[in-house]
Amino acid sequence: QVQLVQSGAELKKPGASVKVSCKATGYSFTKYAIHWVRQAPGQGLDWMGWINGGNGNTKYSQKFQGRVTITGDTSANTSYMELKSLRSGDTAVYYCQVATLGYWGQGTLVTVSS
């Protein structure tokens, strides 16, 4: 069955970068886009961007443009989301998602604290 398995929780200092991975199994990685969504504590869902699993094209939210990079490795069926220049407001659970199929990763908690 379809599974999206994300990397583990991260603790980062302000100004640092974080890279979260999302390994996809159970479907053809190149056929669907993978989206990245975050959720700050007690807040709603915030779309960050997506990558086309087939051609690697990306689209980013203006809110994160310039700070986020989403990449994909078709040989490993894995997508990565890197967020730079972290600040305390970036503390959140980060999810990967295959929107068309309705599947989500388990989420990765990123905590930004000095």
Added chain:
Amino acid sequence: SYDLTQPPSVSVSPGQTARITCSGDVLPKQYVYWYQQKPGQAPLLIMRKDSERPSGIPERFSGSSSGTTVTLTISGVQAEDEGDYYCHSADSGGVVVFGGGTKVTVL
């Protein structure tokens, strides 16, 4: 960018009907997807393309669309339906937006 507007909260008694709206200027041209989220869990897709219910989602969940508003209806609400509900859509350029979420409380 664009916005999707949801009511912050909806309260309903067990067995009654809950309706959650999602409004936005792009909606006459774009589909809406609905997610249910319970505390500590990842969101769960409960409706795709305005009114298509994924397999495994109870029949009491239904969706409809009219102009700039899409509505998720829960008929015969059960205690287990309590949670946060989010709509999501994309514009023609592929930019995705989530609504602010609606907290459903079963009284």
